[in-house]
Amino acid sequence: MNSSHLVIALTKGRILEEVLPLFAQADILPIEDISKSRKLIFDTNLANVKLMVIRGSDVPTYVEFGSADMGVVGKDLILEYGSEGFYEPLDLKIAKCRLMTAQPVNSQTSQGRLKIATKFTNIAKQYFAEKGQQIELIKLNGALELAPAMGLADAIVDIVDTGNTLRANGLEPRELIAEVSSRVIVNKASMKIKNGVIREILGKLHRAVDAAK
Ligand code: AMP
Numbered sequence: 194m195n196s197s198h199l200v201i202a203l204t205k206g207r208i209l210e211e212v213l214p215l216f217a218q219a220d221i222l223p224i225e226d227i228s229k230s231r232k233l234i235f236d237t238n239l240a241n242v243k244l245m246v247i248r249g250s251d252v253p254t255y256v257e258f259g260s261a262d263m264g265v266v267g268k269d270l271i272l273e274y275g276s277e278g279f280y281e282p283l284d285l286k287i288a289k290c291r292l293m294t295a296q297p298v299n300s301q302t303s304q305g306r307l308k309i310a311t312k313f314t315n316i317a318k319q320y321f322a323e324k325g326q327q328i329e330l331i332k333l334n335g336a337l338e339l340a341p342a343m344g345l346a347d348a349i350v351d352i353v354d355t356g357n358t359l360r361a362n363g364l365e366p367r368e369l370i371a372e373v374s375s376r377v378i379v380n381k382a383s384m385k386i387k388n389g390v391i392r393e394i395l396g397k398l399h400r401a402v403d404a405a406k
Pocket residue numbers: 207208267288289290351352353354355356357358359
């Protein structure tokens with residue numbers, strides 16, 4: 194960890210599109226167009242603040258180990274990773290969606306051992322354990338919606354926004370596991386060592402979130 198500058202890890206893709214306007218509102222601006230570059234780290238208008246752009250599932254790792262001081266990542270990935278390794282001081286209230294179970298339309302939920310396909314294996318394990326439901330977990334990394342139709346699973350646990358992806362694949366949402374939005378996370382040591390600059394950035398982002406309401 195370099196104490197002279199601050200690194201913020203952003204999640205690429207859908208979250209980035211909503212995060213950059215919020216950061217602009219908070220007066221944190223990359224000095225080049227992130228969407229037009231293949232670089233992974235960018236200087237900003239603030240002398241000592243850099244933005245990294247990486248996969249969401251890697252943001253908690255970078256922040257926990259202090260290679261990034263702060264990060265922006267979906268609550269789904271925080272729940273999956275576990276939140277003991279960092280602070281989670283701010284809900285940016287963007288990229289909202291739901292983590293849900295989904296099954297083929299009108300299918301009965303079997304009382305026996307359910308086969309669940311998901312990339313959120315820790316969340317699924319905990320959710321069904323709390324319900325006392327026995328499951329067999331099948332880890333997939335994408336295109337989960339195909340799994341029930343192909344006979345691989347009875348149900349899936351996945352992110353749902355409009356529900357269009359589920360419907361297009363003959364599935365319907367069933368149980369809500371968690372409401373999801375993007376959160377700011379902060380490395381625990383950075384919060385002490387770089388408290389002044391981190392508090393300042395959190396304050397600016399807080400005001401940007403309030404202004405966006
Ligand atoms: P939808 O068809 O609108 O329900 O969108 C569902 C798909 O979009 C899911 O398979 C997710 O992978 C993705 N998705 C939707 N919202 C988000 C979000 N806020 N963060 C990450 N992925 C999302």
